[in-house]
Each structure stands twice: as C-alpha cells, then as structure tokens.
Amino acid sequence: MTRLIALLLIAGSAAALAGCNTMAGAGEDISKGGNAITNSAEKAK
Structure with a gap:
C-alpha cells in the first residue's frame, strides 16, 4: 500500500511538472x- 501511494505521488509530480x-x-x-x-x-x- 505504501509503495502504491509513493508511486502515485511520483507519477503525479511528474505529470504536474510536464x-x-x-x-x-x-x-x-x-x-x-x-x-x-x-x-x-x-x-x-
């Protein structure tokens, strides 16, 4: 579960920056x- 949240945060940050x-x-x-x-x-x- 923690890994999923971390992955979503990283993906969200990348999408926000891009x-x-x-x-x-x-x-x-x-x-x-x-x-x-x-x-x-x-x-x-």
Missing part, C-alpha cells in the same frame, strides 16, 4: 493526484 503551464493547471494536476490517492485508498479498504 503538463501544467499555469498556476490553474498546476492546481488541477494536484487535485487529480489527490483524487487518485483517495480512490486507491477507498479500493484498498
């Missing part, structure tokens, strides 16, 4: 990363 050109874009990317972590945690219950 995909956002504005602060609004960065906020959306961070939000999507948070949603992915939340969904993974819900599935692991």
Whole structure:
C-alpha cells in the first residue's frame, strides 16, 4: 500500500511538472493526484 501511494505521488509530480503551464493547471494536476490517492485508498479498504 505504501509503495502504491509513493508511486502515485511520483507519477503525479511528474505529470504536474510536464503538463501544467499555469498556476490553474498546476492546481488541477494536484487535485487529480489527490483524487487518485483517495480512490486507491477507498479500493484498498
């Protein structure tokens, strides 16, 4: 579980650095990363 969260954080950071050109874009990317972590945690219950 810890490895999955770490992998998601790394992937989210890479996507945020590669995909956002504005602060609004960065906020959306961070939000999507948070949603992915939340969904993974819900599935692991």
